[in-house]
Amino acid sequence: MIPFTTSPEQKIRVYEIATKMAKVGLSVAFINDAVEMASEYEGLHDLMVLWDEETDICTQDEIIADIQDEIDQHKELPRGIERKPYISFDELDKIANDIVDFKKSLMKEVDRWGGITKLAEKTGIPQPSLNRFFNSASMPHRTTLYKIANALEITESKIVVLWAA
């Protein structure tokens, strides 16, 4: 049996929370993705419940960013075990710096284009999630990169050049 599968009762709670998310203006794309994943993953249901029970707006924003992260990771989840290259401890700083430099250059493109609020509206990615994306040294999800590239009308080759910079 696969652990942490959402129960029927939890699914009803997910739909209730989705309605509340729509009322506060979260995008339809985000809510649909969240509901779809939370209908299967109890852990995502838990995140939605934490959002629902939270009264602090900043913390709610953090939870929205968490949910978007999980959705993006789920979309890129391999079917089976994917072996990615091993990275040694000594390489980590350089890789993290490269990622941060890449995100800074992409942020400049976003600023020239119209800014992060406009990007959130255009892509359907919640703004807290974009803020986290640009401020983290984690490798970007392809899903996020393509949404941003499409909004900015940046070509695939330019994204690759920026990423490799």
Place this chain on the structure above:
Amino acid sequence: MDFIGKYLLDIIITDWALQSYLDLKHKNTFTSEEYKNIIRPDVILLKEGFPPENPKFQNGKFWSFATLGNSTIKDGYKMKWHNTGQGKVQLRLGVAVLSDFFLCRGYVKSNENVDKREMAKLKINIRDISKGNFSYRGML
């Protein structure tokens, strides 16, 4: 299983562990010395087998079941380090114990809410690992 009834498991580095690690390292959550002299050797203690018998693992402030609310997360555990880095933060590492030890996300426990969110994410990770769907970044 070895002759004294312990399971000797490999320590798998998942991509979730690597991504969180990149961000923590970049934010100077811990120093290179702390990683090399404390964190990594502590994690490698898992190689002694499961259930862990090293005295460090008897201390709930170092190793415990993962919990969310009043529920224990099946197959989920937490490693804990206290007053780490210049910011003297509480560092946590989610570990799934299945066919092997799977290192999941590291995070700074800045408050209880963060811990709850990370435990929810650990449940997602355990589900994916159980289904055999995850990215592997090597072994310790």
